[in-house]
Amino acid sequence: MIRICFILVFSFCILTAGGQQMSHDLSYYAEAARNYSPLLHDYRNQLQIEQAELRRLKALYTRSRLELNGDYLFVPVLTKDGGQTSFRWNAQDATDYYGYDLGESSGHLHAGATWTQPLLGHSSYKVAQEQSRINMDMARNHIRLEENQLERAVTEQYRLDSLNTAASLRSFNLQYKPRLDLFVDGGMQTGSFSQWYRHFGWSAGLTFTWTLFDGRQKRWKERQAELQQQSIRIYRDHAEYQRSMRLCQCLSELEKYDRREKALTELLAGYERVLSDYAREVEAGQVSVLDYLTVLRNKIQTERDALLMRTNRQLVIAAYNYWNH
Structure with missing residues (x-):
């Protein structure tokens, strides 16, 4: 019981100190903005x-x-x-x-x-x-x-x-x-x-x-x-x-989109291999059709995510070109 109370008090002190530090930081940045x-x-x-x-x-x-x-x-x-x-x-x-x-x-x-x-x-x-x-x-x-x-x-x-x-x-x-x-x-x-x-x-x-x-x-x-x-x-x-800050932000977002696109591409390739294997196993009666449809739905959702990601990436490219005129 004593140990639990000590942990609660210690956590409260840390949160209080963190809140004070955050308040100081906000005040500092507001003054810097002025x-x-x-x-x-x-x-x-x-x-x-x-x-x-x-x-x-x-x-x-x-x-x-x-x-x-x-x-x-x-x-x-x-x-x-x-x-x-x-x-x-x-x-x-x-x-x-x-x-x-x-x-x-x-x-x-x-x-x-x-x-x-x-x-x-x-x-x-x-x-x-x-x-x-x-x-x-x-x-x-x-x-x-x-x-x-x-x-x-x-x-x-x-x-x-x-x-x-x-x-x-x-x-x-x-x-x-x-x-x-x-x-x-x-x-x-x-x-x-x-x-x-x-x-x-x-x-x-x-x-x-x-x-x-x-x-x-x-x-x-x-x-x-x-x-x-x-x-x-x-x-x-x-x-x-x-x-310059907006350009850096655009470049950072493009880098994240590139990494995500690479991951989605690898994921879609994995789904293709799994579906190909499942198709043969379904014909042989080794895997149920329900498992095959589940993987197919996941692949379709991943394709939608990839399409949305490419659209957002093009928007970021347009923003970068706008600020880099």
């Missing part, structure tokens, strides 16, 4: 993206901006000074000419730097700040929901998202390269109306602009792109991991 979920990483990165965008907008609306700029303007005219008709690109001292009124527009060269400080941007920044706060609250809510449901479809969209993010950053960075523009305009320009018909002309020039400092907007934009690319990489790696 840590490695690509969607949760995406939502957390969205929070940081919103914070970076808010800092960029603060720089846009409240911080100063320094630019190098310059332009060269030439105003060509057709002059008749001195009784000779000639074409001059910049006739500062012409008196008898056809072209833009030189008193209103004359060629010049300008080069310098421009410092700009927004004065009325705080109200716009407050609106952007409120919108950003709402977006961050939405991202936090998504995180809470995702912690209870770790699912997200995986598609080729990851690659397109990565290309789109990189293209968007390249497009944004174009404004920080030196810009040299050519402009041409034509029409009438005059300060008096007495001889307005003589002041139809045209002008052309070059403008140069190069942004040197913008309140670190570029830095925050690059930070946003970096976080977006990080989310895309996590999704891509997670999708590739799931795909």
